[in-house]
Amino acid sequence: MKALLIVDVQNDFLPGGSLEVPQGDSIIPVINNLQNHFDLVVATRDWHPANHSSFGSNHPGHKVGDTIKLDGIDQILWPDHCIQGSPGAELSHKLNQSMIERVFFKGKDPNVDSYSAFFDNGHKIQTELHDYLKKKGVTELYITGLAADVCVYFTVKDALQLGYATSLITDATKGVNMQPGDTQKALEDMADNGANLMESKDIS
Known part of the structure; x- marks a missing residue:
């Protein structure tokens, strides 16, 4: 069984949001059209407490874009975003949510981020995502959303490690590019690790 996974299409990642992905809203019509091709559609949301350690505002003396160690892991400091219960944490109203099962x-x-x-x-x-997909009998995962070089990138890599036949729909994702070229590097690494990079027009 195949499933469509929509990663973090939330207001804070869209134009005007606190962690804006350039042209992030342009992928929403593509994702809406894709949903009709899948029996199972699921989505994710960043859901941070206000005191989240990845926020630059919670580290006096540091600024957004700095890298620190967080629980022994390199952590980029981000603007405050997707705070629990805030409008920025909501899925975009332009995203068709009627077909999203969970x-x-x-x-x-x-x-930890x-x-x-x-x-x-x-x-x-x-x-709970992996257990849920296993119970549904999902073996093929098609991934979309934001951002291509961060949450989508890490999701694709984990999906591959978990054994899913994993496809990234390239016209249904955009990158934030904290550093120039981040998105291209992420795409190349995903492909090198076994992800199938494809466009929405190739979904049947």
Whole structure:
């Protein structure tokens, strides 16, 4: 069985949001059209407490974009984003949510970030997504959403490690590019690790 996974299409990652992905809203119509091709559609949301350790505002003397050690892991400091209960944490109203069977929340632990839809960044805590997909009999995963070089990238890598036949739909994702070229490097690495990079027009 194949499933469509929509990663973090939330207001804070869209134009005007606190962690804006350039042209992030342009992928929403593509994702909406894709949903009709899948029997199972699931989504994720970043869901951070206000005191999350990945926020630059919680580290006096540091600024957004700095890298620190967080629980022994390199951590980029981000603007405050997707704070639990805030408008910025909501899925975009432009995203068709009627076909989304379940939404999985990540990044709830203030002491460790969770880019991937499957694990925290330390791979110590697993979300409910993998168990859910296994129970549904999913073997093929098609991944979309934001951002291509962060949460989508880590989700694709974990999906591959977990044994899913994993495809990234390239016109249904955009990167934040904290450093120039981040998205291209992420795409190349995903392909090198076994992901199938494809466009939405190739979904049948």
